[in-house]
Amino acid sequence: MIQSRVHVSDLREHIGRTVTVCGWVNTLRLMSKVQFVIVRDNSGLVQVTHKRGGGLLEVQLDALTPESAVKITGRVADAAQVKLGGLELVPEAVEVLNPAAVPLPIDEQTGIEHRLDWRFLDVRRRPAAQLMFAVQTTLEQGMREYAYAQGATEMHTPKLMGTASESGAEVFELGYFGRSAYLAQSPQFYKQMAISAGIEKVFEIGPVFRAEPSFTSRHATEFTGVDVELAWIDGVEDVMAFEEEMLAHAIARVADAHGAALREQCGVEITVPVTPFPRITMAEAHDILREGGWDPEGVKEDLDPEGERRISTHVQQAMGHEFVFITHYPVSIRPFYHMRPADDPSVTLSFDLLWKGLEVTTGAQREHRYEVLLRQAAEKGMSSEPMQHYLNAFRYGCPPHGGLGMGLGRVLMVMLGLESIREATFLFRGPNRLTP
Amino acid sequence: MIQSRVHVSDLREHIGRTVTVCGWVNTLRLMSKVQFVIVRDNSGLVQVTHKRGGGLLEVQLDALTPESAVKITGRVADAAQVKLGGLELVPEAVEVLNPAAVPLPIDEQTGIEHRLDWRFLDVRRRPAAQLMFAVQTTLEQGMREYAYAQGATEMHTPKLMGTASESGAEVFELGYFGRSAYLAQSPQFYKQMAISAGIEKVFEIGPVFRAEPSFTSRHATEFTGVDVELAWIDGVEDVMAFEEEMLAHAIARVADAHGAALREQCGVEITVPVTPFPRITMAEAHDILREGGWDPEGVKEDLDPEGERRISTHVQQAMGHEFVFITHYPVSIRPFYHMRPADDPSVTLSFDLLWKGLEVTTGAQREHRYEVLLRQAAEKGMSSEPMQHYLNAFRYGCPPHGGLGMGLGRVLMVMLGLESIREATFLFRGPNRLTP
Known part of the structure; x- marks a missing residue:
C-alpha cells in the first residue's frame, strides 16, 4: 500500500x-x-x-x-x-x-436513473452510499456468524439448471452447448439436495434471477439472496426461531459498528429487535385488515403491499414490534413443496416475515415425503418428469427440513429507510437496465 | 429442533x-x-x-x-x-x-459420473465428502476474516451483463426481455467499478460462468470465484502480499478446525504456508524448465499444466515451499487491462499463483489511466464501443488498483488432494452436465 x-x-x-x-x-x-x-x-x-x-x-x-x-x-x-x-x-x-474529466456527468440534483448510469460516481461522492456497503458487510457477517455458531455449512449451489425449476415462467433461458439451460430463481431445490446430502444446516448468500417484468421499488431481475435450510426440525417454528435470532444478532452487530454513523449521516436509528418476533396467522391478518376497514377485492388469500403495510402498522401499535411473521398461508398461493399440517390441508406450514411493512423473507417447512410431494405437485398441475432429479432427493431418506429465503437488498432498504431497492444494490438489474 | x-x-x-x-x-x-x-x-x-x-x-x-x-x-x-x-x-x-427405496442407486464401487448423478447420496454416505464442505466453510470464513480485518467490503456484483465482456468468446448468452444478456465470466469489470466508486478493498465470493468446452479435471462451466480488488496500491506486490497473508490465515484456520479429522479421514496433512511465498518471473520459470530438460513446442510464452507442475516441484525442492507466484507474464497472453511496467512494455504487472503445480489464482495491477487503457484495448484489436460503460469508470479519477481472482474449488482440490474439481464442488457443471 x-x-x-x-x-x-x-x-x-x-x-x-x-x-x-x-x-x-x-x-x-x-x-x-x-x-x-x-x-x-x-x-x-x-x-x-x-x-x-x-x-x-x-x-x-x-x-x-x-x-x-x-x-x-x-x-x-x-x-x-x-x-x-x-x-x-x-x-x-x-x-x-x-485526472477526472470535466464536467462531471452527475451532480447533487441528478435523478435516480441517471445516477445509476454513473453509479461509481454516485456511490463515491455520497458518504451515505459508502456507508451502506459497510453496513451490508457487517450485516452479512453477522448472519454468517450466527449461522456458523449453530453449525451451518456454507454451500455454493449451481445457478445453471438443466430444466426450468418451479414453473417455467419467470425463468431466464440461455444457450448451453447446443441445448438450453436456465438460471436458478432461488437455491431452493439445491439446498434441499444438500439437506438430503447430510448437511444439517445449509447457508448460502448468492445471486438469484427472476425474469419478471416488474418495475416496482422492491423488485429486481437479479438480487442477492440469503438462504438457510435446516434439517431434523420439529416444525416450521424451528425455522422462524432461527431466522429471528440470526437477524437480531446481525442487526445488533450493525448497531454496534455503524449505529453512530447511521444516525449522523443518514438520520437512521437502528433498533435491535427483541425475540421472539410476533407471529400471526394469515386468517388473523385478514381479520385485522377487515377490522381496520381494508378489504380489497381480489386479495382474499394473500396480502397485497398495502395490506402488508397495514399489518405492520397494526403490529407496531399493538405489540411495539417492527417485525411480524405471517403464518399459515393458503395452499393456493404457496408452491407444491410447502408442507401442509395434518389437521388442515388447506393451509401450509409456511411464513413470510414483514419488516416495517415490507416482505423480506419467505419460508416454510418442506414436504420431505416422496409420495406426498408427487401428489401435491400433481394437484398443482405440474409434471413430475422435468423435476425427476429434484424428486429423487426424497426417495432415499431425506430428513424433515425447512428453510427460508431472504432478500438482502430488501433488508438493507428497510434498515436504512431507502426508497428503492436500486439504492440498496451496487449495480441494479431490472427489465430495462443491464448497465453499467 | x-x-x-x-x-x-x-x-x-x-x-x-x-x-x-x-x-x-x-x-x-x-x-x-x-x-x-x-x-x-x-x-x-x-x-x-x-x-x-x-x-x-x-x-x-x-x-x-x-x-x-x-x-x-x-x-x-x-x-x-x-x-x-x-x-x-x-x-x-x-x-x-x-424410508429409503431399495436398492440404492450407488455403492462403494460406483464411478464418478454416476456418483454425480446421485450426488446427495454420494456426499451423505462419505464422511470425507461431508468434511470437505466443513473445510470449505472454514476456509471461506478464514479468508473473509482476514479481508475484513484489512478493511475490505463485501460486494455483490451483477452476473447479468448487457454486453459480452472481455472477448465475446466463452460467454453464455441469454434472452432478456427481447434482447440479449450475458453471464459474467468474472466480477473483474464490476469490482473495478467498485474501486472507482470509492470502495477501498473489494471482496466477493460468488459464481462465475465460462462457456468453455473443457473436459479436464480442473475446469467447470460454473464455479465459485473468490475475488479481491485493492485500491491505492503502490504496485502488484501489494496484491500478492494480501493474497499470501489471506491464504496463510485461512489455511491456519482449516488446520486448527479440521487438521485432525483430515489426517484421520482423508490421510491429508495441512501445512500452513510461511509468508512471503516465493516469487519467480515467467522468464526465470522458462529458464528453470529448460534446465530441467522441458522445452515443449508452442509453449514459449505461457506455462502448460506440465510446466506448472515442474515449476512447483522445482520450488518445493529448492525452496521448500508448496506455493509460488509466477510474475511478469508477457503482454500477448494477458488481457488488455493488465498494467505494463514503464521500463518493459513487453510484460505485464501480473501473476499467477501455483499451489502444488496447479494454478489457483490470476492477479494483476490494473491499468487505471483511461488513455492507456484505450490504447491497450486497441492493440488487442478490441472495440471500445461495447466496453464504454466499463471504460467510463476510468475517466473520472479511478485510483491505482489491482486484484486477484481465485478458484475456490481448485484451492480445495489441492488442499484435500482430490483428483477432480468435480469432487470439490457440490453440484458440478460442465459442458455435458447440467444435472442434478
Missing part, C-alpha cells in the same frame, strides 16, 4: 508530522492569495491549504479538477478555524494519480 | 440416560437373536442393539432399509465390546421419518 498513507479520519494523531493523504478532489476554492482543496477519502474530508507564492505546487493545484484521484503529501497542522476537524494539510507534494 | 436430540459424537456424555438420535441407517445386521442397526449422523456412527423378543420394535427394525431417515430414542449403554466408541443405544422407540 502507498507508503506513509494516513486516512483522513486518523490525521489528528499526526499533527506536526508529514504524511500522505490519498483521495479525491471533493471541492476546489482557488482564491487570489490561497488555494483551498478539500480532499475526500472514504473516512472523511480534509482541507488542504496552500498560500500562493509561485512554484510547481501552485500550478499543480490550479490544474486540479473535481474527482481527480490525488496523493498529497504535507504537514498536518492544528487549525482551530477550519471547520473540517480543526486541522489542515499544508502540502509539500501533489501527485495526480488519475 | 427435535427434542432431546443428541449427536452421535456426544453420546458418551449421556451414558445411562435416554436420548434421541437422528440419522440414517448405515448398515443392518438382522441376526436370529439380536438386531444390530448402525445409525449414522453427520458426527459419526453408533450401534443400536436390540434383543429379539417380539413386539413392535422388532417388527420396525426388521422393516428398515439402508439410508432411511430414522429417529431412535433409547438408553445409552457402556459396551466395551462394541467397536464404535465402546457404547451402544438400546432402543425404546423407533420412528422412520422417511
Whole structure:
C-alpha cells in the first residue's frame, strides 16, 4: 500500500508530522492569495491549504479538477478555524494519480436513473452510499456468524439448471452447448439436495434471477439472496426461531459498528429487535385488515403491499414490534413443496416475515415425503418428469427440513429507510437496465 | 429442533440416560437373536442393539432399509465390546421419518459420473465428502476474516451483463426481455467499478460462468470465484502480499478446525504456508524448465499444466515451499487491462499463483489511466464501443488498483488432494452436465 498513507479520519494523531493523504478532489476554492482543496477519502474530508507564492505546487493545484484521484503529501497542522476537524494539510507534494474529466456527468440534483448510469460516481461522492456497503458487510457477517455458531455449512449451489425449476415462467433461458439451460430463481431445490446430502444446516448468500417484468421499488431481475435450510426440525417454528435470532444478532452487530454513523449521516436509528418476533396467522391478518376497514377485492388469500403495510402498522401499535411473521398461508398461493399440517390441508406450514411493512423473507417447512410431494405437485398441475432429479432427493431418506429465503437488498432498504431497492444494490438489474 | 436430540459424537456424555438420535441407517445386521442397526449422523456412527423378543420394535427394525431417515430414542449403554466408541443405544422407540427405496442407486464401487448423478447420496454416505464442505466453510470464513480485518467490503456484483465482456468468446448468452444478456465470466469489470466508486478493498465470493468446452479435471462451466480488488496500491506486490497473508490465515484456520479429522479421514496433512511465498518471473520459470530438460513446442510464452507442475516441484525442492507466484507474464497472453511496467512494455504487472503445480489464482495491477487503457484495448484489436460503460469508470479519477481472482474449488482440490474439481464442488457443471 502507498507508503506513509494516513486516512483522513486518523490525521489528528499526526499533527506536526508529514504524511500522505490519498483521495479525491471533493471541492476546489482557488482564491487570489490561497488555494483551498478539500480532499475526500472514504473516512472523511480534509482541507488542504496552500498560500500562493509561485512554484510547481501552485500550478499543480490550479490544474486540479473535481474527482481527480490525488496523493498529497504535507504537514498536518492544528487549525482551530477550519471547520473540517480543526486541522489542515499544508502540502509539500501533489501527485495526480488519475485526472477526472470535466464536467462531471452527475451532480447533487441528478435523478435516480441517471445516477445509476454513473453509479461509481454516485456511490463515491455520497458518504451515505459508502456507508451502506459497510453496513451490508457487517450485516452479512453477522448472519454468517450466527449461522456458523449453530453449525451451518456454507454451500455454493449451481445457478445453471438443466430444466426450468418451479414453473417455467419467470425463468431466464440461455444457450448451453447446443441445448438450453436456465438460471436458478432461488437455491431452493439445491439446498434441499444438500439437506438430503447430510448437511444439517445449509447457508448460502448468492445471486438469484427472476425474469419478471416488474418495475416496482422492491423488485429486481437479479438480487442477492440469503438462504438457510435446516434439517431434523420439529416444525416450521424451528425455522422462524432461527431466522429471528440470526437477524437480531446481525442487526445488533450493525448497531454496534455503524449505529453512530447511521444516525449522523443518514438520520437512521437502528433498533435491535427483541425475540421472539410476533407471529400471526394469515386468517388473523385478514381479520385485522377487515377490522381496520381494508378489504380489497381480489386479495382474499394473500396480502397485497398495502395490506402488508397495514399489518405492520397494526403490529407496531399493538405489540411495539417492527417485525411480524405471517403464518399459515393458503395452499393456493404457496408452491407444491410447502408442507401442509395434518389437521388442515388447506393451509401450509409456511411464513413470510414483514419488516416495517415490507416482505423480506419467505419460508416454510418442506414436504420431505416422496409420495406426498408427487401428489401435491400433481394437484398443482405440474409434471413430475422435468423435476425427476429434484424428486429423487426424497426417495432415499431425506430428513424433515425447512428453510427460508431472504432478500438482502430488501433488508438493507428497510434498515436504512431507502426508497428503492436500486439504492440498496451496487449495480441494479431490472427489465430495462443491464448497465453499467 | 427435535427434542432431546443428541449427536452421535456426544453420546458418551449421556451414558445411562435416554436420548434421541437422528440419522440414517448405515448398515443392518438382522441376526436370529439380536438386531444390530448402525445409525449414522453427520458426527459419526453408533450401534443400536436390540434383543429379539417380539413386539413392535422388532417388527420396525426388521422393516428398515439402508439410508432411511430414522429417529431412535433409547438408553445409552457402556459396551466395551462394541467397536464404535465402546457404547451402544438400546432402543425404546423407533420412528422412520422417511424410508429409503431399495436398492440404492450407488455403492462403494460406483464411478464418478454416476456418483454425480446421485450426488446427495454420494456426499451423505462419505464422511470425507461431508468434511470437505466443513473445510470449505472454514476456509471461506478464514479468508473473509482476514479481508475484513484489512478493511475490505463485501460486494455483490451483477452476473447479468448487457454486453459480452472481455472477448465475446466463452460467454453464455441469454434472452432478456427481447434482447440479449450475458453471464459474467468474472466480477473483474464490476469490482473495478467498485474501486472507482470509492470502495477501498473489494471482496466477493460468488459464481462465475465460462462457456468453455473443457473436459479436464480442473475446469467447470460454473464455479465459485473468490475475488479481491485493492485500491491505492503502490504496485502488484501489494496484491500478492494480501493474497499470501489471506491464504496463510485461512489455511491456519482449516488446520486448527479440521487438521485432525483430515489426517484421520482423508490421510491429508495441512501445512500452513510461511509468508512471503516465493516469487519467480515467467522468464526465470522458462529458464528453470529448460534446465530441467522441458522445452515443449508452442509453449514459449505461457506455462502448460506440465510446466506448472515442474515449476512447483522445482520450488518445493529448492525452496521448500508448496506455493509460488509466477510474475511478469508477457503482454500477448494477458488481457488488455493488465498494467505494463514503464521500463518493459513487453510484460505485464501480473501473476499467477501455483499451489502444488496447479494454478489457483490470476492477479494483476490494473491499468487505471483511461488513455492507456484505450490504447491497450486497441492493440488487442478490441472495440471500445461495447466496453464504454466499463471504460467510463476510468475517466473520472479511478485510483491505482489491482486484484486477484481465485478458484475456490481448485484451492480445495489441492488442499484435500482430490483428483477432480468435480469432487470439490457440490453440484458440478460442465459442458455435458447440467444435472442434478
